[in-house]
Amino acid sequence: MRRKVTPIFQDSFQKRYWRQIIIGIIAVALCLGGTIWWLKHRSDRPSAAQYPILGMQLSQSDGYQDFDGLKKDGIQFVYLKATEGASYKDDNFDTNYSRASGTGLRVGIFHFFSFDSSPERQADQLFKAVGSQTGDLPIMIYLDYYNDYAQQPPAQKKTQMALAQLVTLINQHYHQNCLIGGAPSLLKRYVPHKGDYPLWQTTREQPTLATKNGFWQYTMASQIPNSDNQTNYQLAVFTGTKQQWQTIK
Numbered sequence: 001m002r003r004k005v006t007p008i009f010q011d012s013f014q015k016r017y018w019r020q021i022i023i024g025i026i027a028v029a030l031c032l033g034g035t036i037w038w039l040k041h042r043s044d045r046p047s048a049a050q051y052p053i054l055g056m057q058l059s060q061s062d063g064y065q066d067f068d069g070l071k072k073d074g075i076q077f078v079y080l081k082a083t084e085g086a087s088y089k090d091d092n093f094d095t096n097y098s099r100a101s102g103t104g105l106r107v108g109i110f111h112f113f114s115f116d117s118s119p120e121r122q123a124d125q126l127f128k129a130v131g132s133q134t135g136d137l138p139i140m141i142y143l144d145y146y147n148d149y150a151q152q153p154p155a156q157k158k159t160q161m162a163l164a165q166l167v168t169l170i171n172q173h174y175h176q177n178c179l180i181g182g183a184p185s186l187l188k189r190y191v192p193h194k195g196d197y198p199l200w201q202t203t204r205e206q207p208t209l210a211t212k213n214g215f216w217q218y219t220m221a222s223q224i225p226n227s228d229n230q231t232n233y234q235l236a237v238f239t240g241t242k243q244q245w246q247t248i249k
Contacts, residue, residue, distance in 0.1 A: 043225040044204075046218055046237055053077070053238035053245050054225075057110070057217060060092040062233070067103045073227040077106040077238070079140055079200075082130050085114035086121035089129040097133045108137030110181065112144070115154040119162050123169040134174055136249055138213075140200055141166060143182035143190055156189055164192040177249065181217075184209055200236070213240045213248045 045054070055077035058065060070078070078100050081090040090096075093109075100107050111126050141163065145153065167178045180191050181200030187209055191197055199211035207216050216239050221232035238245055 044219055044222055045225045045235065046206075046216065048225075051216070051237035051239065052242060055079070055106075055215075055236050055238070057081070057234040057236060058096060060090045063092075065096065065099075067100045067105060069229065070224075071103050071105055073224045073229055075105065075224065077108065077137065079108040079110050079137070079236075080135075082109040082111055082133075083122075083126045084112035086117035086125050088112075089125075093130070094133070097130075097135075101135075106137055107135035108140060108179075109133070109135050110140035110142050112142050113163065113166070115146075115149060115159060119166040119169060122166055123173070126170070127173055134176055138177040138179040138198060138248070139170055139174065140179040140181050141170075142200070143180065143186045145186070153189070159190045160192045163190060164195065167192075167195075167197070179215070181215075207239065211239065213238075213244055215239060 048054075053076050054074055056070075056075060057079045059081035067078070078096075080093060080096045080100065082093050083089050097107065097109070109130060111122065114122060143163075163180070167180075170176070170178055177198070179198045179200055180187060181202065182190075183202050184207065187199055187201065191199070196212070198213045198215075199207075199209055200215040200217060201207040201209060201211070202217040202220075204218060207214070215236050217234060217236035219233075219235050222235050223230060223232055224235070238248075240248070
């Protein structure tokens with residue numbers, strides 16, 4: 001009985017076919033792996049060469065934080081929410097302040113400004129809530145619209161006067177500089193014209209308002225670059241030089 005012989009050309013075709021299938025699978029796997037790597041390592045962080053000092057803003061809504069881990073991931077400063085208006089204190093402030101200060105991170109605190117409470121009442125709340133826990137960075141007063149103020153913004157001159165008075169009260173009480181933060185549109189509208197105020201500008205675009213020793217919060221929710229930490233943070237960079245960073249307070 002004669003054995004069935006497979007033509008040479010058919011055998012070669014099958015080998016080429018399976019070789020192409022295997023190459024295609026490898027190519028897809030490489031593309032998928034590259035995409036996963038890119039998604040993991042992509043970053044909206046501004047140039048590290050231009051802005052080498054990286055930090056973040058934290059409040060009780062961010063939950064428990066491993067500050068030693070944050071430092072190892074390249075974070076150099078944290079701004080902790082302390083108070084808001086004339087009666088609110090962040091639930092995690094004392095714990096965050098104590099634990100962050102013990103890591104060697106530079107620590108700042110911020111007060112969320114109220115358009116409805118007097119500067120005196122807001123200052124009293126800040127003093128009572130934080131005591132001497134003011135950090136080694138300028139104390140930030142943060143502005144943002146709430147309730148219906150986005151549709152009906154507070155009066156410009158009245159707010160400028162209240163903000164200037166609050167800054168003065170804090171300066172006199174702590175002998176510490178103040179920083180004013182918020183979106184550039186709010187800062188342009190409400191930062192007092194008299195005085196030289198460092199700014200914390202919250203914007204995805206390159207900041208346009210001139211400021212000395214300021215900060216740029218470039219995201220409301222991003223992961224720390226080149227870190228395995230999957231948590232999203234409100235990340236910011238210092239806009240001055242390394243030399244200025246050493247002297248800011």
